[in-house]
Amino acid sequence: MPTLVTGAAGFIGAYVLRALAARGEAVVGLDSYNDYYDPQLKRDRVAALCADADIRRLDLCDRDGLAALFDEIAPARVIHLAAQAGVRYSLQNPHAYVDSNLVGFVNLLELCRHRGVEHLVYASSSSVYGDSAAPPFSEDQRVDQPRSLYAATKVANELMAHTYAQLYGLRATGLRFFTVYGPWGRPDMAPLIFSRAVLAGRAIEVFNHGRMRRDFTHIDDIVAGVLGGFDHPPEETPPHRVFNLGNHTPVELEDFIAVIERAVGRDAQKVYREMQPGDMVETMADTRRAHAAFGFEPSTPIATGLPPVVDWCREYFGDRA
Incomplete structure (x- = not known):
């Protein structure tokens, strides 16, 4: 009985699938390969990180196709990382978020419920904290004032999972990711x-005039957190828990850019802009709950984790940087 990983061609999904396979787990992946960003990057990512993986092309909104896949592979556990991502894009194409993040999530919950899935691990986001919480963000703080439709769909996912845990005993673990980065990352972040812009000598737009702080979290630390949550299903009643997965050390945006400048060997051309709708000024994860539950302890500072991203951009994009 394999583990099903949705969003398996995505940034986090491909790394998680690789990590599960490396420790001998039977894994089947699912991805729609949509065109939110270049699907060729997704194919290249899979080829580089998990070339031998069994990844099925399927949309979460395809209820019949999803049911047929569950019938075929009978997954014991599910790691659900597929979603329509991006705060700013949710202002342009809200229906994509409703379809993937709400309809698709309900389809998955129903199959997990009826097919006896032992544990559902699903991706949430630091965006859920919105305007109602103050850093450091704790899982006990309110999340009822999201700043974007994307964030609202992630809050809804947490509420849905809690409901299914309470009504049907479906064990579920939600993971709030904080600005994940690394080689093979998402090109919209x-x-x-x-x-890419600094490598090519193009100007970069710096929003809120650079007065922003982000809890940048390296992909290796995120994968360790996903596996930690996966290996420790909730035992309480109802069996649903939510954890922050962040670096718990926010970085000034200007300092973040400075690391890229040093890695590239040239100064960035900065164009300062006003705050964009939907963005948050600061994110900072309180990770004590994840540390207590499964020993989560992020260890990659941006000074170590970011230069390899620049090197990967130089190698992968080349003249297209």
Whole structure:
């Protein structure tokens, strides 16, 4: 009975799938390979990180196709990382978020419930904290004032999972990711946008005039946290828990850019802009709950983790940087 990993061609998904396979787990992946960003990057990512993996092309909104997959492989556990991501894109295409993050999530919950899945681990986001919490963000703080539709869908996921845990005993673990970065990362996020622009000598847009702080978390630390949550299913009643997975050390945006500048060997051309709708000024994870539950202890500072991202951008994108 394998583990099903959704979003397996995505940034976090491909690394998680590789880590599970490396420790001998039977794994089947699922991904729609949508065109939110270049699907070729997703194919190349899979080829580089988990070339031998069994990854099925399927959309979460395809209820019949998803049911057929569950019938075929009978997964014992599910790591659900598929979602329509991106705060700013949710302002342009809200229906994509409703379809993937709400309809798709309910489809998955129903199959987990009816097919006896032992443990569902699913991706949430630091975006859920919105305007109602103050850093450091603790899982006990309110999440009822999201700043974007994307964040609202992630809050909804947590509420849905809690309901299924309470009504049906479905064991579920939600993981709030804090700004994940690393080689093979998402091209719509600041680490790759800034690295590629500085490499190419293009200007970068720095929002809120640089007065922003982010809890940048390296992919290796995130994978360790996903596996930690996966290996420690909740035992309480109802069997649902939520954990922050962040570096718990926020970095000034200007300092983050400075690391990229040193790695590239040239200064960035900065164009300062006003705050963008939906963005948060600061994120900072309180990770004590994850540490107590499964020993989560992120260990990668940006000075160590970011230069390899620049090197990967230089190698992968080349003249397309």
